[in-house]
Amino acid sequence: MNFFRRRRPLHVGPPALALLITLAGCSSADDSPTAAVPSPGAKVTKLCDDLDRALPAKVDDLGRRDPEPASALTAGWGNPAIILRCGVVRPEKMNDPEADGVEVNGVGWLLEKQDDGSFRFTTTLRTAYVEVTIPSGRTGDGMAPLVDLAPSVKKAIPEGIAD
Template sequence: MSLHRRPLRVLALPAALALLALAACSPGGSEARVDPPPAPPADVAKLCAALHEELPETVAGLARTGTDPESDLTAAWGGSAIVLRCGIAKPPQMLDPKQEGIHVNGVAWLLEKLPDGAGGGFRFTTGLRLAYTEVRVDKEHATDAGMLVGLSAAVAATVPEGVASY
Protein backbone atom coordinates (compact mmCIF):
# COMPACT_ATOMS: atom_id res chain seq x y z
CA MET A 1 0.00 0.00 0.00
CA SER A 2 1.29 3.42 -0.91
CA LEU A 3 1.94 5.85 1.91
CA HIS A 4 0.83 8.72 -0.32
CA ARG A 5 -2.79 7.53 -0.43
CA ARG A 6 -3.22 7.15 3.29
CA PRO A 7 -2.83 10.84 4.21
CA LEU A 8 -5.26 11.81 1.46
CA ARG A 9 -7.94 9.55 2.97
CA VAL A 10 -7.33 11.01 6.40
CA LEU A 11 -7.59 14.55 5.02
CA ALA A 12 -10.65 13.79 2.88
CA LEU A 13 -13.03 13.49 5.85
CA PRO A 14 -12.09 16.82 7.49
CA ALA A 15 -12.23 18.53 4.09
CA ALA A 16 -15.69 17.09 3.42
CA LEU A 17 -16.89 18.17 6.86
CA ALA A 18 -15.56 21.68 6.29
CA LEU A 19 -17.44 21.91 2.98
CA LEU A 20 -20.65 20.75 4.66
CA ALA A 21 -20.21 23.35 7.40
CA LEU A 22 -19.71 26.10 4.82
CA ALA A 23 -22.78 24.97 2.89
CA ALA A 24 -24.84 25.08 6.07
CA CYS A 25 -23.74 28.67 6.75
CA SER A 26 -24.30 29.95 3.24
CA PRO A 27 -27.54 31.63 2.21
CA GLY A 28 -29.87 29.11 0.71
CA GLY A 29 -32.41 26.55 1.71
CA SER A 30 -32.14 26.71 5.48
CA GLU A 31 -34.90 28.22 7.57
CA ALA A 32 -34.37 31.63 9.07
CA ARG A 33 -35.13 32.38 12.70
CA VAL A 34 -37.37 35.45 12.49
CA ASP A 35 -39.35 36.70 15.44
CA PRO A 36 -42.70 38.06 14.26
CA PRO A 37 -43.59 41.49 15.60
CA PRO A 38 -45.97 41.58 18.58
CA ALA A 39 -49.54 41.01 17.43
CA PRO A 40 -50.52 43.97 15.25
CA PRO A 41 -54.14 45.13 15.00
CA ALA A 42 -56.42 42.77 13.04
CA ASP A 43 -56.64 45.07 10.00
CA VAL A 44 -52.84 45.29 9.82
CA ALA A 45 -52.47 41.51 10.21
CA LYS A 46 -54.86 41.09 7.27
CA LEU A 47 -52.74 43.43 5.11
CA CYS A 48 -49.59 41.55 6.13
CA ALA A 49 -51.20 38.21 5.19
CA ALA A 50 -52.03 39.62 1.75
CA LEU A 51 -48.46 40.90 1.39
CA HIS A 52 -47.11 37.49 2.45
CA GLU A 53 -48.99 35.85 -0.43
CA GLU A 54 -47.76 38.44 -2.96
CA LEU A 55 -44.05 38.37 -2.05
CA PRO A 56 -41.65 37.23 -4.79
CA GLU A 57 -40.04 33.79 -4.75
CA THR A 58 -36.60 35.32 -5.30
CA VAL A 59 -34.99 38.55 -4.10
CA ALA A 60 -31.47 39.58 -5.16
CA GLY A 61 -31.10 36.14 -6.73
CA LEU A 62 -31.87 34.39 -3.43
CA ALA A 63 -34.68 31.86 -3.11
CA ARG A 64 -37.42 32.34 -0.55
CA THR A 65 -36.91 30.16 2.52
CA GLY A 66 -39.09 29.20 5.44
CA THR A 67 -39.11 31.09 8.69
CA ASP A 68 -39.14 29.73 12.22
CA PRO A 69 -41.68 30.23 13.59
CA GLU A 70 -43.89 30.27 10.50
CA SER A 71 -45.94 33.45 10.30
CA ASP A 72 -47.81 35.59 7.77
CA LEU A 73 -45.89 38.49 9.35
CA THR A 74 -42.45 37.25 8.26
CA ALA A 75 -40.55 36.09 5.18
CA ALA A 76 -36.92 35.38 4.31
CA TRP A 77 -34.70 34.82 1.31
CA GLY A 78 -31.35 33.05 1.30
CA GLY A 79 -31.73 31.82 4.86
CA SER A 80 -31.37 35.00 6.89
CA ALA A 81 -29.60 37.11 4.22
CA ILE A 82 -32.81 39.08 3.58
CA VAL A 83 -35.55 39.10 6.22
CA LEU A 84 -38.95 40.81 6.10
CA ARG A 85 -41.26 41.58 9.04
CA CYS A 86 -44.67 43.14 8.46
CA GLY A 87 -46.79 44.83 11.12
CA ILE A 88 -43.91 46.32 13.11
CA ALA A 89 -44.44 49.39 15.27
CA LYS A 90 -43.60 52.78 13.78
CA PRO A 91 -39.84 53.24 14.07
CA PRO A 92 -38.90 56.37 16.07
CA GLN A 93 -36.36 57.21 13.34
CA MET A 94 -39.29 58.14 11.08
CA LEU A 95 -39.74 61.28 13.15
CA ASP A 96 -36.21 62.46 12.33
CA PRO A 97 -36.34 64.73 9.25
CA LYS A 98 -32.63 64.09 8.66
CA GLN A 99 -33.13 60.36 8.07
CA GLU A 100 -32.44 59.12 4.57
CA GLY A 101 -35.11 57.57 2.44
CA ILE A 102 -35.67 56.23 -1.05
CA HIS A 103 -38.68 55.64 -3.28
CA VAL A 104 -38.93 52.41 -5.27
CA ASN A 105 -41.95 51.63 -7.46
CA GLY A 106 -44.08 54.17 -5.60
CA VAL A 107 -43.13 52.90 -2.13
CA ALA A 108 -41.24 55.12 0.31
CA TRP A 109 -38.56 53.35 2.36
CA LEU A 110 -36.68 54.68 5.38
CA LEU A 111 -33.02 53.68 4.96
CA GLU A 112 -30.82 52.86 7.96
CA LYS A 113 -27.28 51.50 7.95
CA LEU A 114 -26.96 48.98 10.76
CA PRO A 115 -23.88 49.09 13.01
CA ASP A 116 -21.30 46.37 12.50
CA GLY A 117 -21.99 45.12 16.03
CA ALA A 118 -25.55 44.35 14.91
CA GLY A 119 -24.31 42.40 11.91
CA GLY A 120 -23.98 45.37 9.58
CA GLY A 121 -26.05 45.66 6.45
CA PHE A 122 -29.15 47.79 6.11
CA ARG A 123 -32.70 48.07 7.36
CA PHE A 124 -35.40 49.44 5.06
CA THR A 125 -38.82 50.33 6.52
CA THR A 126 -41.89 51.35 4.54
CA GLY A 127 -43.46 54.68 5.28
CA LEU A 128 -46.78 56.23 4.34
CA ARG A 129 -48.48 52.81 4.25
CA LEU A 130 -51.21 51.37 6.48
CA ALA A 131 -48.78 48.71 7.72
CA TYR A 132 -45.10 49.23 8.49
CA THR A 133 -42.87 46.64 6.85
CA GLU A 134 -39.19 46.17 7.71
CA VAL A 135 -36.60 44.49 5.48
CA ARG A 136 -33.16 43.68 6.89
CA VAL A 137 -30.39 42.92 4.42
CA ASP A 138 -26.97 41.54 5.31
CA LYS A 139 -23.79 43.32 4.17
CA GLU A 140 -23.19 40.94 1.28
CA HIS A 141 -26.57 41.50 -0.38
CA ALA A 142 -27.07 45.18 0.48
CA THR A 143 -25.21 46.19 -2.68
CA ASP A 144 -27.96 44.86 -5.00
CA ALA A 145 -29.85 48.02 -5.97
CA GLY A 146 -32.70 46.00 -7.51
CA MET A 147 -33.41 44.15 -4.28
CA LEU A 148 -36.34 46.39 -3.31
CA VAL A 149 -38.01 46.32 -6.74
CA GLY A 150 -40.00 43.10 -6.28
CA LEU A 151 -40.65 43.81 -2.61
CA SER A 152 -41.93 47.30 -3.44
CA ALA A 153 -44.26 45.91 -6.10
CA ALA A 154 -45.73 43.48 -3.56
CA VAL A 155 -46.13 46.22 -0.93
CA ALA A 156 -47.75 48.60 -3.44
CA ALA A 157 -50.21 45.86 -4.51
CA THR A 158 -51.32 44.85 -1.00
CA VAL A 159 -50.71 47.62 1.54
CA PRO A 160 -52.62 50.83 0.75
CA GLU A 161 -51.07 54.25 1.15
CA GLY A 162 -51.84 56.09 4.32
CA VAL A 163 -50.50 56.61 7.81
CA ALA A 164 -50.55 53.58 10.07
CA SER A 165 -52.30 54.29 13.36
CA TYR A 166 -50.52 51.83 15.62
Protein backbone atom coordinates (compact mmCIF):
# COMPACT_ATOMS: atom_id res chain seq x y z
CA MET A 1 0.00 0.00 0.00
CA ASN A 2 1.46 3.31 -1.04
CA PHE A 3 0.35 6.25 1.15
CA PHE A 4 2.22 8.71 -1.02
CA ARG A 5 0.31 8.19 -4.25
CA ARG A 6 0.16 11.04 -6.61
CA ARG A 7 -3.21 12.70 -6.35
CA ARG A 8 -5.05 14.03 -9.33
CA PRO A 9 -6.01 17.71 -9.29
CA LEU A 10 -9.57 18.41 -8.29
CA HIS A 11 -11.63 20.09 -11.00
CA VAL A 12 -14.65 21.95 -9.76
CA GLY A 13 -17.27 22.90 -12.31
CA PRO A 14 -19.33 26.14 -12.19
CA PRO A 15 -22.37 24.59 -10.41
CA ALA A 16 -20.20 23.10 -7.64
CA LEU A 17 -18.23 26.32 -7.34
CA ALA A 18 -21.44 28.32 -6.96
CA LEU A 19 -22.59 25.93 -4.22
CA LEU A 20 -19.30 26.31 -2.35
CA ILE A 21 -19.51 30.11 -2.53
CA THR A 22 -23.12 30.02 -1.29
CA LEU A 23 -22.26 27.74 1.63
CA ALA A 24 -19.31 29.90 2.60
CA GLY A 25 -21.61 32.93 2.78
CA CYS A 26 -23.90 31.12 5.24
CA SER A 27 -21.39 31.03 8.03
CA SER A 28 -22.85 30.79 11.51
CA ALA A 29 -19.96 32.78 12.93
CA ASP A 30 -21.92 36.04 12.95
CA ASP A 31 -22.45 37.87 16.22
CA SER A 32 -26.25 37.72 16.31
CA PRO A 33 -27.61 37.46 19.85
CA THR A 34 -29.45 34.29 20.80
CA ALA A 35 -32.22 33.68 23.31
CA ALA A 36 -34.24 30.66 24.32
CA VAL A 37 -37.83 31.13 23.18
CA PRO A 38 -40.38 30.58 25.96
CA SER A 39 -43.37 28.32 25.33
CA PRO A 40 -46.36 29.81 27.19
CA GLY A 41 -50.02 28.92 26.70
CA ALA A 42 -52.28 30.61 24.16
CA LYS A 43 -53.50 33.39 26.50
CA VAL A 44 -49.98 34.49 27.43
CA THR A 45 -48.77 34.12 23.83
CA LYS A 46 -51.47 36.59 22.75
CA LEU A 47 -50.31 39.06 25.41
CA CYS A 48 -46.70 38.61 24.29
CA ASP A 49 -47.69 39.23 20.67
CA ASP A 50 -49.33 42.48 21.82
CA LEU A 51 -46.16 43.39 23.72
CA ASP A 52 -43.97 42.68 20.70
CA ARG A 53 -46.01 45.13 18.62
CA ALA A 54 -45.80 47.77 21.39
CA LEU A 55 -42.04 47.54 22.04
CA PRO A 56 -39.93 50.59 21.28
CA ALA A 57 -37.48 50.71 18.39
CA LYS A 58 -34.78 51.89 20.82
CA VAL A 59 -33.99 50.95 24.40
CA ASP A 60 -31.34 52.94 26.25
CA ASP A 61 -30.54 54.61 22.89
CA LEU A 62 -29.76 51.19 21.35
CA GLY A 63 -31.46 50.05 18.13
CA ARG A 64 -33.58 46.93 18.05
CA ARG A 65 -31.62 43.81 17.16
CA ASP A 66 -33.74 40.74 17.80
CA PRO A 67 -32.12 37.48 18.86
CA GLU A 68 -32.16 34.18 17.02
CA PRO A 69 -34.29 32.21 16.61
CA ALA A 70 -36.73 34.89 15.51
CA SER A 71 -39.89 34.98 17.62
CA ALA A 72 -42.52 37.45 18.78
CA LEU A 73 -41.71 36.18 22.30
CA THR A 74 -38.18 37.61 22.24
CA ALA A 75 -36.62 40.96 21.43
CA GLY A 76 -33.21 42.56 21.72
CA TRP A 77 -31.46 45.90 21.54
CA GLY A 78 -27.78 46.69 20.96
CA ASN A 79 -24.63 44.60 21.00
CA PRO A 80 -24.09 43.06 23.50
CA ALA A 81 -27.84 42.80 23.51
CA ILE A 82 -30.36 43.69 26.12
CA ILE A 83 -32.71 40.72 25.75
CA LEU A 84 -36.44 40.61 26.50
CA ARG A 85 -38.29 37.29 26.73
CA CYS A 86 -42.06 37.25 27.21
CA GLY A 87 -43.98 34.32 28.64
CA VAL A 88 -41.20 32.92 30.81
CA VAL A 89 -42.01 30.70 33.77
CA ARG A 90 -42.24 32.21 37.23
CA PRO A 91 -38.73 32.51 38.65
CA GLU A 92 -38.08 30.39 41.73
CA LYS A 93 -36.54 33.48 43.37
CA MET A 94 -40.04 35.00 43.62
CA ASN A 95 -40.67 32.54 46.48
CA ASP A 96 -37.91 34.19 48.51
CA PRO A 97 -39.31 36.85 50.86
CA GLU A 98 -35.85 38.46 50.92
CA ALA A 99 -35.70 38.84 47.11
CA ASP A 100 -34.87 42.26 45.72
CA GLY A 101 -37.54 44.11 43.81
CA VAL A 102 -37.83 47.49 42.15
CA GLU A 103 -40.62 49.53 40.63
CA VAL A 104 -39.92 51.46 37.47
CA ASN A 105 -42.63 53.76 36.12
CA GLY A 106 -45.45 51.65 37.50
CA VAL A 107 -44.04 48.23 36.62
CA GLY A 108 -42.72 45.97 39.37
CA TRP A 109 -39.62 43.88 38.70
CA LEU A 110 -37.79 41.10 40.54
CA LEU A 111 -34.06 41.86 40.41
CA GLU A 112 -31.53 39.02 40.12
CA LYS A 113 -27.81 39.65 39.76
CA GLN A 114 -26.23 36.85 37.73
CA ASP A 115 -22.83 35.25 38.30
CA ASP A 116 -21.47 36.84 35.10
CA GLY A 117 -22.28 40.37 36.33
CA SER A 118 -25.43 40.75 34.24
CA PHE A 119 -28.84 41.54 35.72
CA ARG A 120 -32.09 39.72 35.07
CA PHE A 121 -35.35 41.50 35.80
CA THR A 122 -38.73 39.73 35.73
CA THR A 123 -42.06 41.53 35.95
CA THR A 124 -44.19 41.03 39.04
CA LEU A 125 -47.94 41.38 39.46
CA ARG A 126 -48.60 41.12 35.71
CA THR A 127 -50.67 38.44 33.94
CA ALA A 128 -47.57 37.26 32.04
CA TYR A 129 -43.96 37.15 33.16
CA VAL A 130 -41.61 39.32 31.11
CA GLU A 131 -37.88 38.88 31.62
CA VAL A 132 -35.24 41.45 30.67
CA THR A 133 -31.54 40.61 30.82
CA ILE A 134 -29.05 43.45 30.85
CA PRO A 135 -25.51 42.25 30.05
CA SER A 136 -22.70 43.16 32.44
CA GLY A 137 -21.24 45.66 29.96
CA ARG A 138 -24.49 47.64 29.98
CA THR A 139 -25.34 47.66 33.69
CA GLY A 140 -23.62 51.03 34.25
CA ASP A 141 -26.78 52.81 33.07
CA GLY A 142 -28.74 51.21 35.90
CA MET A 143 -32.39 50.70 35.07
CA ALA A 144 -32.56 52.96 32.03
CA PRO A 145 -33.67 50.04 29.81
CA LEU A 146 -36.60 49.35 32.15
CA VAL A 147 -37.66 53.01 31.92
CA ASP A 148 -37.89 52.61 28.14
CA LEU A 149 -39.73 49.27 28.36
CA ALA A 150 -42.24 50.15 31.11
CA PRO A 151 -44.80 51.93 28.85
CA SER A 152 -44.98 48.92 26.51
CA VAL A 153 -45.31 46.45 29.37
CA LYS A 154 -48.06 48.53 30.99
CA LYS A 155 -49.91 48.78 27.68
CA ALA A 156 -49.73 45.10 26.67
CA ILE A 157 -49.49 43.06 29.89
CA PRO A 158 -52.35 43.77 32.33
CA GLU A 159 -51.83 43.90 36.06
CA GLY A 160 -52.75 40.73 37.89
CA ILE A 161 -51.34 37.37 38.83
CA ALA A 162 -49.83 35.21 36.09
CA ASP A 163 -51.02 31.61 35.90
